[in-house]
Amino acid sequence: MKEVVTFLETHHKFAVLTHLNPDGDALGSAYALAQILNNLGKCAEVILLCEPPAKYRFGCFEHLYRLLPNVMAASYDAAVSVDCATAKRLSDAQELFQQLPNCNIDHHISNTNYAQINYVADLPATGEIIWQLGKILGAVADETVRMAIYMAISTDTGNFTYSNTKKTTLELFSRLVAEGLPLSEMAEQIFNRRSLGATKLIARFIDNIRLYKNGMMAISVLMLSDIEESGADVSDTEILIDYAREIEGVEIAAFIREMSRDTYKVSLRANTYADVGELAAQFGGGGHVKAAGCMMKGNIYNVTETLMKAAENYLK
Numbered sequence: 001m002k003e004v005v006t007f008l009e010t011h012h013k014f015a016v017l018t019h020l021n022p023d024g025d026a027l028g029s030a031y032a033l034a035q036i037l038n039n040l041g042k043c044a045e046v047i048l049l050c051e052p053p054a055k056y057r058f059g060c061f062e063h064l065y066r067l068l069p070n071v072m073a074a075s076y077d078a079a080v081s082v083d084c085a086t087a088k089r090l091s092d093a094q095e096l097f098q099q100l101p102n103c104n105i106d107h108h109i110s111n112t113n114y115a116q117i118n119y120v121a122d123l124p125a126t127g128e129i130i131w132q133l134g135k136i137l138g139a140v141a142d143e144t145v146r147m148a149i150y151m152a153i154s155t156d157t158g159n160f161t162y163s164n165t166k167k168t169t170l171e172l173f174s175r176l177v178a179e180g181l182p183l184s185e186m187a188e189q190i191f192n193r194r195s196l197g198a199t200k201l202i203a204r205f206i207d208n209i210r211l212y213k214n215g216m217m218a219i220s221v222l223m224l225s226d227i228e229e230s231g232a233d234v235s236d237t238e239i240l241i242d243y244a245r246e247i248e249g250v251e252i253a254a255f256i257r258e259m260s261r262d263t264y265k266v267s268l269r270a271n272t273y274a275d276v277g278e279l280a281a282q283f284g285g286g287g288h289v290k291a292a293g294c295m296m297k298g299n300i301y302n303v304t305e306t307l308m309k310a311a312e313n314y315l316k
Contacts, residue, residue: 018046222237
């Protein structure tokens with residue numbers, strides 16, 4: 001952390017980056033870090049590949065980000081990635097990151113330490129690391145920072161219900177509420193509102209669930225046509241895997257989503273004992289013990305069969 005602090009104190013203009021298709025922790029961590037740096041008198045902007053999902057769009061964040069096609073490396077003197085385990089996950093922003101002095105802050109234990117300076121801590125959310133960093137830097141935690149940190153930690157802990165939720169996480173949440181966090185407004189938008197298309201996609205995902213290995217493994221597959229026909233957006237797939245994970249008797253849940261012809265994104269969750277981080281690593285992916293993912297290529301039948309065979313070693 002001392003190296004990270006020195007890096008942030010040394011530079012002035014920052015490009016804050018995160019992974020492709022950012023979730024709540026990715027966006028919240030990035031927004032919080034950018035606002036913290038701006039509150040310290042520096043200049044920081046979050047660089048996104050596309051507009052964020054509707055449920056993560058709050059007015060106080062709008063001024064913090066720019067889209068990648070509208071920026072140049074010359075506008076910054078340093079880059080920081082947050083919540084991104086590999087350089088490849090930066091996608092089209094990877095070139096910008098590598099052109100500048102760079103730093104990587106993350107909570108994924110599978111992080112490849114791809115930056116010049118790396119800080120990885122096994123915490124429930126990267127947002128919790130950013131909060132700690134802000135305290136060390138002596139930055140003011142204004143409402144924008146508090147809202148961004150809440151978005152980060154609440155989404156990566158399943159609204160504080162997943163087993164990764166720690167005492168420190170709840171203490172931080174309590175402090176955010178005590179300092180005026182608009183909790184009901186944010187929770188309603190993030191967790192309780194969805195489009196008709198997103199609702200139809202949930203129905204399709206559930207209808208596609210199949211159980212294997214005596215009911216210990218649940219797999220659901222969605223093709224690009226499923227998303228299009230439902231009238232949903234790719235960002236609406238983020239929470240779908242929980243519907244498979246929550247089935248009684250299931251230890252490993254897998255969500256296989258078509259990205260392009262013969263290319264699939266695989267999201268994995270475990271309930272009790274399975275190490276899906278290790279399982280995902282077999283296919284070049286990674287993440288956490290109970291939440292991980294990877295990319296797989298081939299026709300959908302071979303991908304499903306390969307994944308099932310690999311998962312056998314993690315089921316009792």
